[in-house]
Amino acid sequence: MRPDPVLPSRTDYVIVGGGTAGCILASRLSEDPRVTVLLIEAGEDHAPGEEPEEIRDSFPRAATPAHLWPGLVVERRAGQPPRPFEQARVIGGGSSVMGMLAMRGLPDDYDQWAAEGAQGWGWAEVLPYFRKLERDEDCDGPLHGRDGPLSVRRQPPESWPPFCRAISDAAQGRGLPVAEDLNGPPADGVYPVPMNNTPRHRVSAASAYLTAEVRARRNLVVAARISVSSILIRDGRATGVELVRDGAAQIVEAGEVILSAGTLHSPALLLRSGIGPGLRIAAAGVGAGLQNHPLLPLSVVLRRHALQSDAIRPAFQNCLRYSSGHPDTPGGDMFMTVLNKTGLHPLGRRIGGLMLAVYKSFSRGEVTLDPASGAPRVRFNLLADERDEARLAGAVRFAAALLADPAVRRTADTAFFPVNGPLIQRLARPDPASRVANRIAAAALDAPAMLRRIAVRRAGPSLDRLLRDEEALRAFVRDQAVPTGHVCGTCRMGSDDASVVDPRLRVRGLDGLRVVDASVMPSMVRANTNIPVAMIAEKAADIIKGERR
Structure with missing residues (x-):
């Protein structure tokens, strides 16, 4: 101190x-x-x-x-x-x-x-x-x-780990080209993530x-x-x-x-x-x-051959900027980051993810004052504008299409929404009991597919189940969207x-x-x-x- x-x-x-x-x-x-x-x-x-x-x-x-x-x-x-x-x-x-x-x-x-x-x-x-x-x-x-004082660097595409590369290939197949500079001329595409860090x-x-x-x-x-x-x-x-x-x-x-x-x-x-x-x-x-960007995280179980190399420390490698095409919304309004690991522990190395977000939202909230404490009282009012809800639900469907690509399926499967925060936080703690539970959970991901799905269900519902019911998907998005x-x-x-x-x-x-x-x-x-x-x-x-x- x-x-x-x-x-x-x-x-x-x-x-x-x-x-x-x-x-x-x-x-x-x-x-x-x-x-x-x-x-x-x-x-x-x-x-x-x-x-x-x-x-x-x-x-x-x-x-x-x-x-x-x-x-x-x-x-x-x-x-x-x-x-x-x-x-x-x-x-x-x-x-x-x-x-x-x-x-x-x-x-x-x-x-x-x-x-x-x-x-x-x-x-x-x-x-x-x-x-x-x-x-x-x-x-x-x-x-x-x-x-300038702030360094900006990127992981080049040739170094992207397997799941990130596979998502990139799947996105290219749907008309999103790989581009070099997310801070360059605006265009939809797959980009290396610009970062303020060294390796x-x-x-x-x-x-x-x-x-x-x-x-x-x-x-x-x-x-x-x-x-x-x-x-x-x-x-x-x-x-x-x-x-x-x-x-x-x-x-x-x-x-x-x-x-x-x-x-x-x-x-x-x-x-x-x-x-x-x-x-x-x-x-x-x-x-x-x-105002805020509403976000919904979607996780996948990575196959063992698709893990991110220990030589690559940062979480972020590549991302997608794309246009929803929803009426009365601008281009480049959607953003998706691709994760080939979500933690430094054994379980985090086996879980990848897609972070789905509306990057030009229209919902508005407010900050007032708590009269008792003088602290801010915050109401985000997320997804109050129907365009925000519709676009985030559309992002789930787009992510599902990417995950269904054969090249992506060779790197990951068992997509689910990690909404059980207390369980996820408990498994990520550094104490000895949590570390043991983390290793056991990571080992369970190598179980047969049916047992693996049962195991991840404790963390959150599967993507497949929500895709079968549009009303359930919309209700889930409304309930589980998080403020960034x-x-x-x-x-x-x-x-x-x-x-x-x-x-x-x-x-x-x-x-x-x-x-x-x-x-x-x-x-x-x-x-x-x-x-x-x-x-x-x-x-x-x-x-x-x-x-x-």
Whole structure:
């Protein structure tokens, strides 16, 4: 554990939240030695090279309680009971715990932002910042950067393990060609997954931007294990924050307050500070417009000859971007990642999978405030829009067609939906009893087909059974679709009165307060949100520096 730094009583910039956006802002703003910057993180701080091994690993296994918000629950769909939801609480945020996919989205995602009132955020304006942040090891040209802080690399098709190759071949047979660059010109196809890692280690925003050299700057303080209770407001201006450290309240005054607490906690902090619908500072859009990518995991039992080589550590190898063709939906709206292993333990090496997701969803939820605790109350309203439900059910049928391909069947069989979370988590625990049970379960996968199907039925229903009944499939999709960590939209950027921040990311109706994280996205992008958030932070840093000059 790093020693606690002394907090300043006043700073030029206080950044609330040490996730992807917060790390980038702290690094870029402190480049100017004339200003002082305080970065506040609620979770632990780990300097580059000092991260726990589960964070450093290029196989994603850091989504453990030590690195997540405790007690965070969400309502996935109206009428369902609240369930736990994983959101990072550690330096680097989602870039320290999630899957390391380095996706941008499609150009017209950003042109849609501009059309919705976020002037200056169209594709032509954001592309320079995507180039600035990346160090692409495989792709060059006018779309890519080669000397940015975040490394981007891919597993080439010739190294894809057997199940991944077989799915690729089956997809090509259905008109999806293999292409090189998911962040290149938009097209449906089979792609290598762009990743922020080396073959063995994660590259997070914390390790890339808060290097030892950056942390040595005298004008930058990185403070961890601190919660911010409210924003201080006086005469129409944010003047600082009230925080709690080791149980004691403290005030830090600031020339500017920047919220980078994320899509769930940034609106909650605004609401706790009296900024929101019907509050002291009326801002109708705070907490509204919550968006996410609904996902459904589908697992398969891998044949022994189709296991992923131990020499290939990361989970992600290739993926499919394709168009649903559903009425009133854009192209490239669907995404499928292919897994040739789902864990590092014996059972995980025998289970592959397809992660089925709608990447341009239309359902909207909200974040409000729990009056008792002051914590965010989250309602995702997943699949409320019929187009989302229909497309996710269609993804199941498309996946079934791929799995029925003879080449795929030679690598995997016994497709099932892994919905028995408690059983799966118990088998993945590192304790001795769980390890023994894991090995026994893995050995059971070599049993005759009928016994194997009986064994996997404990984890979830078979794909074959659901395909026989369209109504049952739709009901299953509605009940079992899960929210990803790609949340956005609760502090929408725009030019209308209902938007929360303007295109310079300033909170409407107040001076000295900005929001810089995924909550400002006017609409969902067809990508995992980490790299788009990094772009937002890079552009925001230039906006702030420009105003100061």
